[in-house]
Amino acid sequence: MEVQEIIKNLKVQIVEQLNLEEVKPEDIDANAPLFGDGLGLDSIDALELIVLLEKNYEIKIQDPKEAKAIFTSVQTMADYVASKMK
């Protein structure tokens, strides 16, 4: 799967999994931070994202340091997913 396609899928899955009521998938900037500014996600969302990756891509994230880098943005998530799918 191409990174651009993963980005598109991730945006839809994030909106659905996190119940982002007022956000459309196409409104998410792939390079914007997921936490703090940007989408403004919190620690519960981080757990939801871990489950999202495991459920949809069979990717387990166990190292918290690794997670911080992976969940920087939708782009970094997609890059990580693509690297695991090779």
Added chain:
Amino acid sequence: MEAFINGATCISHHNTVDETFFFEGCSPFAPSPFLKVAPFEHKNYIPSAMSRRASHILKMGITAGMMTLERAGIKSPDAIVVGTGMGCFEDTDKFLRALVDNEEQLLTPTSFIQSTHNSVAGQIALLTKCQGHNFTYVHQNNSFESALLDALMLLKEGEAQQVLVGGIDELNAPLQELFERAGHIKAAEDLKELLWESTSKGSVAGEGAAFFNLSKKRNANSLAKIRGVKTIQKTNSGEELLEMALEFLSELAIKKSEIDLVLSGRSGDVEKDLKLKEFESRLNIPLAYFKPLCGEYFTSGAFALWLGTSIIKKQLVPGCIPSDQTKPNSLRNILIVNHHSDELYSLICVSAC
């Protein structure tokens, strides 16, 4: 144990959030066997980050609770006490289904966190920074009444000066299915009869949230005064229920002749209402029925208390429930009698203040 109601909010099948509305133009006939709440605005009371994770019951409860505090002019109460018969059933259902579907793996935290029965009281405490007494009673048809007892005792003992108390239950697809399978719901053709004159089994299911800010001190916002509450585990007959009601009134030093109106919780089930009908027939007090307005649910007693309070404040019985024997300016003392499926009866007395 008495307390002044210094603020109240009710979210129900009708637009009761609007204080100027009082069932004008409402039909006494149920439009459906499931009475969902009317749309209400929650954005002013629930932060967007919280709102996206909040289920229907949380949105109802937090909105009703926060609105009540606003109406009472209270930023943070000393205690929060909530009653709910079924709790956050929708999130519990979601969590349990995910548990089964994913073979106990990949469970998301949100449904679990929000499925706990005390989420409503907890979220209100977080929003109001209330670190005091926080309790949620889950006791079927006596859930709200148990919460009310706790609130009154907190005030009596001086452990709290301002108590937010409420009753809340939601109606959703899994519950509707369960109620139908259990035979609790009327067939569509039976809705042609008035609920209080119904000759069929089953009832009309409802949902709602009613919250009250209670204090021992009367102020300019005071709507009415709660005189007392009594929960009854079981009654063998309407006559026995009447004896208990008279004893209750006697404890409150109120004569039966001083009760201007009885708000009866007839469910519309021809068999389960038998004792209540016998009780009513021996009363000789004007009667009105509240369940055609809100439907049957475990915390309908909270709706009834809000209705009784509003009737006293407005000196008006809504036209869609029968009470042609009452006269304006005479509605000072109201007795609420409720039950659910002929189990767990309750009595609440509310008076003008």
